[in-house]
Amino acid sequence: MADLARELGVSMTTVSRALSDHFSIGPEMKLKVQKLAKKYNYQPNRMASALRKGQSKLLGIIVPYLEGRFFPKVVRGMETAASRAGYNVVICQSNEDLTHERRNIESLLSAQVAGILVSVSRTTDDFRHFEKVRGRGLPLVFFDRMMPGDALNAVVLDDREGGYLATRHLLAQGGRRVAHFGGLQQLTIYRNRYQGYRDALAEAGLPVEEELTYFGDNTEEAGAEAMRRWLALPNPPDAVFAAGDYAALGAMQEAERQGLVVPTDMAVGGFSNETFTPIAKPSITTVDQRCDEMGQAAVRLLLELIDAQAQGLDFASRQLVLRPELIIRESSQRLGRLSPTPEPLADAAVQ
Amino acid sequence: MADLARELGVSMTTVSRALSDHFSIGPEMKLKVQKLAKKYNYQPNRMASALRKGQSKLLGIIVPYLEGRFFPKVVRGMETAASRAGYNVVICQSNEDLTHERRNIESLLSAQVAGILVSVSRTTDDFRHFEKVRGRGLPLVFFDRMMPGDALNAVVLDDREGGYLATRHLLAQGGRRVAHFGGLQQLTIYRNRYQGYRDALAEAGLPVEEELTYFGDNTEEAGAEAMRRWLALPNPPDAVFAAGDYAALGAMQEAERQGLVVPTDMAVGGFSNETFTPIAKPSITTVDQRCDEMGQAAVRLLLELIDAQAQGLDFASRQLVLRPELIIRESSQRLGRLSPTPEPLADAAVQ
DNA sequence: GTTGTTTTCACAAACGATTGTGTAAAGCGC
């Protein structure tokens, strides 16, 4: 920067202000400076800038894990939106573990990130580390999995709607007794998918039968175990909506092992649109989570928070709810081909 | 820091040196300082430190994409190893695009990272942006996909060995005419897998027949297309080694569509151990790439480079080669169960 | 010509850590 200032015969102040479009610099001076900066390919030192301004061009991201389809896609959306705004993202994985999550927060704080995007770990039942972030005045946006409370910013999927759509579809395909494999109920997302299931049953005038619900980890083994229990019942189900694709796969395979035909004897629906769901045989009906949109929306929200804060405005906290998309495949289709999406999709912002 | 210094009645110099274990500070003073720092939960400002030292605690990572199984796993390994050493990782995706890759490099340079880990994009045929990094004296480690040349640091898989193991296995299972679906040959990894295929054929005294090789993108469609061509031959193959799992899946499904039975009529082997390979029916034999090890090894190598450079030593460039693991599943097993790994695995460092 | 207003820019002090140099104090042998 000093070189630029010398060459132009002005002070570093002027150069700095010209580059950041400060009002006190004349338009033709701005042009001269910017031209020369381009010529020398001058890149301001972000460390110095961050030190002085107390804020870096980094966004922190905490995800439970990076395997599977969901989080990589979300992260990709985030990276896209962030780099468009001149930010970089630093990624931490909590491994679904509270201790890791706390360490990640510390790590991001000490990396002086400008804001944090977090999807809460499954085992987290203590949220003081998040309060600490907000205490420091650092913008915080939850995505997909949020902490309880409503004075917070988040971008989530309408999981209830997803559960509702999937269950309604199974009923429409002739399901008389629809079972539900639910995820661990301490996570809001799984509670909401369960709620959607119940809403669809209620709408059809059916009761929620406890023996037709099973809660466990979203794994093939757990899904198979659930199916074994159901098939041992005197009056077993003829369809199952699983809150996760792995469980759906496990349940489906177990049903086939026991001689049932999917979808004729047992219709199956999952959740997440994992990579393997179109590949499995039969291909698995599932709910898509709009990953890319979620990532981009979360970053946009965070950047708005950062801006608002820089200008000293205060910002009403906001939750953005994305509508999921039901993807109908072979594992649930008993009644010939249907149009894949019965309703037009639109994002809804609530609050 | 000033608070600590005041409370202890010493200078900031002493506090700083005590915390960084400088020799000129007495042991009991070090202890006092460290205890107080812990008590106040003091976190040094990384921006200030980075500015002064000209080096941050950030490692840059460039991957072509984050979908699939491979890169997320590698990144996880990197994140683990980095955070153990007090570093954070910032991730960029090149989307297999040279322009993106260049921009990513710029972005990481301006983020003042301490070093860069990169897996080269498929379309990259110009490597000056990497030279620029080395020109700035910034440590650079390639993983999985490297640029040509040998005066560089890299951690790669022994792809030739993987191709060799898979092909030899298909031959051992009674394959008489083994076809090969190869990836785009401008990527070293795909050239090497092809070489392994040829080596195994040569060892068995078989010729490489041009009509039995097909090169294309690693997608289901391309795999299916290759299989269609092969099955139209007067003398079609009875086994296929694909350099990617998606192509293997597509080829397998196409063979089944045409009435063949896998593995009896057509044995199939893939590469990458994607998530769907154990789930597919039949489950797909494939080659595992030791993702986690690769990530950790790459970070370790990079940290060594950074250390060496900080001490002004020069560091002979080094390539680390990891041995892949053949995972035998249903799609290739004609001769009953075999032990899954015929040989003990050991990592080999060459050069 | 004087005063007032606006525009344009320079000075210098931050931001928070690191580090070369200088200098007391302590330890030792004689």
Next chain:
DNA sequence: GCGCTTTACACAATCGTTTGTGAAAACAAC
């Protein structure tokens, strides 16, 4: 107790930007 080395610490400059303040120049109004 002297000179010597070693140990333990403080001073102050430095990294490259940003920004509050103030001052010079340009311009308009009277």
